[in-house]
Amino acid sequence: MAVNRDIKYINRDFGNLRQNLINYSKTYFPTTYNDFTEASPGMMFMELSSYVGDVLSFYQDNQFQETFLQYAREAKNLYDLAYMMGYKPKTTGVALSDIDFYQTVPASGSGANVVPDYKYALLVGENAQITATSNNNIQFLVEDPIDFDTSSSSDPTTVSIYEQSGATINTFLLKKTRKAISATINSTPFSFQSPKEFDTRTITANNIIGILDITDSDGNIWYEVPYLGQEMVFDSIKNTNPNDPNFSSQQGDTPYLLKLKQISRRFATRFQSPTTLQIQFGAGTSSDINEEVTPNSDNVGLGLPFEKDKLTAAYSPQNFILTDTYGIAPSNTTLTVRYLTGGGATANVPAGSLVTLSNSTVEFQVAGLVSNLADDTFNSLQVTNPRAASGGSDGDTNEEIRQNARSNFSTQLRSVTQDDYLVRALSMPPKYGVISKAFIEQTKLNTLLPGEIPSTLTLYILSSNAQNQLALADTALEQNVQTYLSQYRIIGDSINIKDAFIINIGVDFEITVRPNFNSNEVLRACLTELKTYFNIDKWQINEPIQINALFLLLDKVQGVQTVKNINIKNKVGEALGYSKYAYDVPGATLNSVIYPSIDPMIFEVKYPSSDIKGKVVNM
Numbered sequence: 336m337a338v339n340r341d342i343k344y345i346n347r348d349f350g351n352l353r354q355n356l357i358n359y360s361k362t363y364f365p366t367t368y369n370d371f372t373e374a375s376p377g378m379m380f381m382e383l384s385s386y387v388g389d390v391l392s393f394y395q396d397n398q399f400q401e402t403f404l405q406y407a408r409e410a411k412n413l414y415d416l417a418y419m420m421g422y423k424p425k426t427t428g429v430a431l432s433d434i435d436f437y438q439t440v441p442a443s444g445s446g447a448n449v450v451p452d453y454k455y456a457l458l459v460g461e462n463a464q465i466t467a468t469s470n471n472n473i474q475f476l477v478e479d480p481i482d483f484d485t486s487s488s489s490d491p492t493t494v495s496i497y498e499q500s501g502a503t504i505n506t507f508l509l510k511k512t513r514k515a516i517s518a519t520i521n522s523t524p525f526s527f528q529s530p531k532e533f534d535t536r537t538i539t540a541n542n543i544i545g546i547l548d549i550t551d552s553d554g555n556i557w558y559e560v561p562y563l564g565q566e567m568v569f570d571s572i573k574n575t576n577p578n579d580p581n582f583s584s585q586q587g588d589t590p591y592l593l594k595l596k597q598i599s600r601r602f603a604t605r606f607q608s609p610t611t612l613q614i615q616f617g618a619g620t621s622s623d624i625n626e627e628v629t630p631n632s633d634n635v636g637l638g639l640p641f642e643k644d645k646l647t648a649a650y651s652p653q654n655f656i657l658t659d660t661y662g663i664a665p666s667n668t669t670l671t672v673r674y675l676t677g678g679g680a681t682a683n684v685p686a687g688s689l690v691t692l693s694n695s696t697v698e699f700q701v702a703g704l705v706s707n708l709a710d711d712t713f714n715s716l717q718v719t720n721p722r723a724a725s726g727g728s729d730g731d732t733n734e735e736i737r738q739n740a741r742s743n744f745s746t747q748l749r750s751v752t753q754d755d756y757l758v759r760a761l762s763m764p765p766k767y768g769v770i771s772k773a774f775i776e777q778t779k780l781n782t783l784l785p786g787e788i789p790s791t792l793t794l795y796i797l798s799s800n801a802q803n804q805l806a807l808a809d810t811a812l813e814q815n816v817q818t819y820l821s822q823y824r825i826i827g828d829s830i831n832i833k834d835a836f837i838i839n840i841g842v843d844f845e846i847t848v849r850p851n852f853n854s855n856e857v858l859r860a861c862l863t864e865l866k867t868y869f870n871i872d873k874w875q876i877n878e879p880i881q882i883n884a885l886f887l888l889l890d891k892v893q894g895v896q897t898v899k900n901i902n903i904k905n906k907v908g909e910a911l912g913y914s915k916y917a918y919d920v921p922g923a924t925l926n927s928v929i930y931p932s933i934d935p936m937i938f939e940v941k942y943p944s945s946d947i948k949g950k951v952v953n954m
Contacts, residue, residue: 347392352385404737410608413736418605420744422762424736426609427542427678430517430727431811432720434465434689436481439497439506439715441708451494451507454704455712456483460696462520462547465718467688474677475515475689475724483509484700514811515689515720517682517727518544518675530666532618533563542730543612544675546604551668557600563617563661566597601662609730614672617662682727683800689720725798726812728771750823753777753792756830760794763819770808770816771799774835774876774935791828794820795835795876795935805871805939807834835876836936839906839913840920841946842869844889845899847954852894854951860892865947869940876937880929899952903929906946913941 340363346355357371360381368377400406404416417424436459443452459481467473486492490511497508525536549557558568602616697716699709731739742758750756757775774795796816798808813832820830842865848854868888882901889898907917916936923930931938940946 347389347396349382349385349389352388353382356381356384404740407737408733410733413733413740414606414608417736417740420740422736422740422743424606424731424739426606426730427544427676428726428728428730429544429678430475430682430684430724431809431815432475432515432517432684432689432724433722433809433811434475434477434513434515434718434720436483436511436513437715437717437719438483438509438712440483440509440712441506442504449504451509453484454701455708456509456700457713457716458482458484458698458700459692459716460698463696464520464693465515465689466691466693467684468691469688470684471681473517473682473684474519476518476520476675476677477513477515479513481511481513482700483511516544516677517679517684517724518677520547520673521676522671522673525670525672527665527668527670530664532664533615533661534664535613535615536670536672537607538612538614538672538674539610540612540674540676541610542676542678543606543610544678545612546602546614547673547675549602549614549670549672551600551665551670553668555600557602557616557665557670558598560601560603560662563601563603563615566599566601566662568596568598568601599663612674616664619661619663678727680728680799680803682724683798683806684720684724686721686723687719689724690718692716692718722809723800723806725800725806725809726770728799728803750820750828751825756792756794756820756824756828759820759823760796760816763816770796770812771805772797772835772874772876772937776935778831791830793831793833795833797835797837797876797937799871803871804941805837805937807837836916836932836934837914838916838918838931838936838938839941839946840880840938841904841906841948842885842940843900843902843904844885844949845952846889846895846949847897847899848951849894849896857892857894858949858951861889861895861949862947864888864892865949866940866943869943869947871939874937874939876935877931878937879931880938882924882927882929897954906941914939 340359342359343355346352360368360371360377371378401409401412402416404413404420407413407416414424438457440451440453440455442449444450459477461478461480463477463481465475465477467475483492493510495508495510496504498504498506521540523538527534546559549559551557560566560568599617599619602614605613605615607613694716697713699713739758739762742754743762750759753775757773760773760775761770763770775792776795778791778793794816796808796813798806798812800806817830817832824830844861844865846858846861848857865885865888868885880903882903885901886898889895889901903920905918905920906913907915909915918932918936920929923932929938
């Protein structure tokens, strides 16, 4: 007959498990075994069982902890949880820069009719690589082609006289400007045989930015989508008369037209770690249709698993036709995957450093040119960046992934509150640049300039340079942020993007050292603590300086007896390498707190090695 035994399930550590086994033996086997000394064989088996139970409990608790975003510690789990909440972690941040392209062309005509001979105009193909040879051979990528033969309001060609003899013009100088990102093109092939549902491939590299393009052996293009269930993508086509005669007359202002296209060859990507990118394909066959769809009242809701008059149902406005296949699976083909790597804080190269252009994509557009003039023209092509690149930064830390994912989940891909816009701006894909600091608030009417249209919100942003020092964001980064946010804002919101103010500061302090401590070592430890405290990565816009916190920080340094004085002073002057904005630190100090100004600003110790100074004094 079975005996009901009292078994405890709440004991999880070694000591409790061991004691529970002893009590269990004494209760149910009092005559079978009663030697519970440390050296007995029975105690050995009880302790082994307790050890196994303790280890299993530990791993069970650890695995359970890793399923929660707020407690997970392993990078792989954080990446998976972030994707589950709709946030795509950034493994690197690319730098942006304007690149000026110059070439000379011979003059054509005579007298007042002298014009550039555009037969000698060069064409720099798309995805041209430019190298900063003086900065560790960092490469930048110009995605759009440069055609010196065309000029429009959106892509002007600046013409100036380059060389003339007396009143005779010999050559003209042509100039074009393009945006470039710090990226290097890499390529890898993947072979597929029989179709396989949701087939995946993995790319392993450092500083992966993302996929540039994927083409198969037959020349078909595969499109990247946020998730495989989305089959509608935006496709841009050249604004020409054969493509659309209704808009070709507006080619100067709108060089490309945006079309909504249904595609079956698609893929989704997700980072599994900072160095691993997974590519996943669909599960269907090549018989899936591929057509263009213009959403209207007749086809919105077509194919959805409910009646289209069911107005309370929610579905994505980007996906009007659901599919059971989630795209086709590649089969009997080889896919050539081109992906981009690069970025980081070191990619914020200084002005005038991007000067080496790869000639592999440069060519003339017409044949039959005079050879010596063609050679001179080809060799005249030069590039440079008039301003320093900005926006490059390192990828998300584990804590940044955790916080951004939690904030991103609440927005549901739409920005409603101010924090939604802030997180959305910080979540901008790294290929368009990275914001180092951001702050958003409702627009104050008294801050508007004469003639400026009031906006609902004002977003203040800052970038950083190669030394991880704060810098004003360039117009390219601001424009990218504006364009990116426009896809997620609600109809009634308007956003103005401005630069936040940078206030550079220095720190002077005095301490007394305990007896029997080396003064230099204690002083060095204090300097290290302050440098860590004022690390710009830990500071946000409009964050005050707590003087009392600095006293407590130095008091905790081993060997410090007393902190006599801490003085925060403003460092100003562009000639000295600081911000041009002065700040009244004493006037902004109240109750040992240095408050920021009404206008959004951030305190920065720009040169910690020289701007943080301390000395040891006597009691």
